[in-house]
Amino acid sequence: MDLDTIGIVFGSLTPPERLTEGAALAEQLGFGGLWFSEDCFFTGGMSGLTQLLAATRDLTAGLGLASVMTRHPAILAMELAGLARMYPGRVRAAVGLGNTHWLRQLGLLPERPLTAVAETFDAVRDLLDGEVVDRRTGTHEFAGVRLDFPPATPPELWIGAVNGRALRVAGAKGDGVLLSVLAGPAYVAWAREQVRAGAASAGRRAGDRRWAEGEGPPIVAFALAAVADDEREARDAVRDAVGFFLRAEAHTALVGQSAHGPEIRERVAALAPDEPLAVPDAWVDEFAVAGTPERVAERLRALRSAGAAGVGLWLFPPERLAGQLRRIAEEVVRPSTTTAR
Numbered sequence: 001m002d003l004d005t006i007g008i009v010f011g012s013l014t015p016p017e018r019l020t021e022g023a024a025l026a027e028q029l030g031f032g033g034l035w036f037s038e039d040c041f042f043t044g045g046m047s048g049l050t051q052l053l054a055a056t057r058d059l060t061a062g063l064g065l066a067s068v069m070t071r072h073p074a075i076l077a078m079e080l081a082g083l084a085r086m087y088p089g090r091v092r093a094a095v096g097l098g099n100t101h102w103l104r105q106l107g108l109l110p111e112r113p114l115t116a117v118a119e120t121f122d123a124v125r126d127l128l129d130g131e132v133v134d135r136r137t138g139t140h141e142f143a144g145v146r147l148d149f150p151p152a153t154p155p156e157l158w159i160g161a162v163n164g165r166a167l168r169v170a171g172a173k174g175d176g177v178l179l180s181v182l183a184g185p186a187y188v189a190w191a192r193e194q195v196r197a198g199a200a201s202a203g204r205r206a207g208d209r210r211w212a213e214g215e216g217p218p219i220v221a222f223a224l225a226a227v228a229d230d231e232r233e234a235r236d237a238v239r240d241a242v243g244f245f246l247r248a249e250a251h252t253a254l255v256g257q258s259a260h261g262p263e264i265r266e267r268v269a270a271l272a273p274d275e276p277l278a279v280p281d282a283w284v285d286e287f288a289v290a291g292t293p294e295r296v297a298e299r300l301r302a303l304r305s306a307g308a309a310g311v312g313l314w315l316f317p318p319e320r321l322a323g324q325l326r327r328i329a330e331e332v333v334r335p336s337t338t339t340a341r
Helices: 016-029 045-054 073-086 100-106 113-128 164-173 185-201 231-249 261-269 281-287 293-306 318-340
Strands: 006-010 033-036 060-067 091-096 133-136 141-145 156-160 177-179 219-227 289-291 310-315
Touching: 006 016, 006 318, 016 045, 016 318, 033 045, 033 310, 045 060, 045 073, 045 091, 060 156, 060 177, 073 091, 073 113, 073 141, 091 113, 113 133, 113 156, 113 164, 156 164, 164 177, 164 185, 177 185, 185 219, 185 293, 219 231, 219 293, 219 318, 231 261, 231 281, 231 289, 231 293, 281 289, 289 293, 293 310, 293 318, 310 318
Parallel strands: 006 033, 006 310, 033 060, 060 091, 091 156, 156 177, 177 219, 219 289, 219 310
Antiparallel strands: 133 141
């Protein structure tokens, strides 16, 4: 495990004016990349991604993820093309459905979500490759659309997926696959098999791509994370966020692939509408990366062993971002690297 495989996730809990200092510090400390999570209704994904790129010199920065419903694919491709020309080789973007609650708030939940993801991915890919797109999909229409300034080298286009069918589509199409927070080792191992199956069904081979034969595209798992000298302090820093996401994702494979899944679903079903979900330590330990430096290092190794090529850390508490960045870099990763040698 080294810093090259660890990215930092920025987004809903970081005020827009604080993004540049956090991104610059992450690069200074040697982290491998940055991600911007567009969560409604906090900070826009394209403005956030642009700030991360502008504040750093060499790091790759990814949009993770852009909902296929909240922007027309031609507009998304146009924005990504501009960034790819300004910051060649440093831009990646993941597309996916997005949070269904937010889509319902906007009146944008499609009838066939997975079809919408696959068709939008293909359209954005074609546009970034400089092609003319002239077709109607289930959610969008293109009448002879072509980018006037396509990038010389198109950015990596990933797919964010949760459940089995979507993961197989991601394996068949994406340059990489982005997994949501709550992705514990058991889920990552299962997701890797779905991605591999999708890549195999599409006849994809490694070729000149950056993955080993038979592996399929790389997987990055987002993780709620906190490091502290006291285990309880670290767990408490992420506990509410774990509860929020468990409640939101109880119906998905993120929870279903866990041994705790049946109990979580039973308890979520019994909750009143505004009642928070109580989260015991065992759930925090499975669905987050929180604890002492040694414990966090162990959790990161477990995610890597399960099949994640990288991990994107969403650090808590957000008001201590700088301190958390330094502790991850200096006490979690570098000691384990030295030990490995």
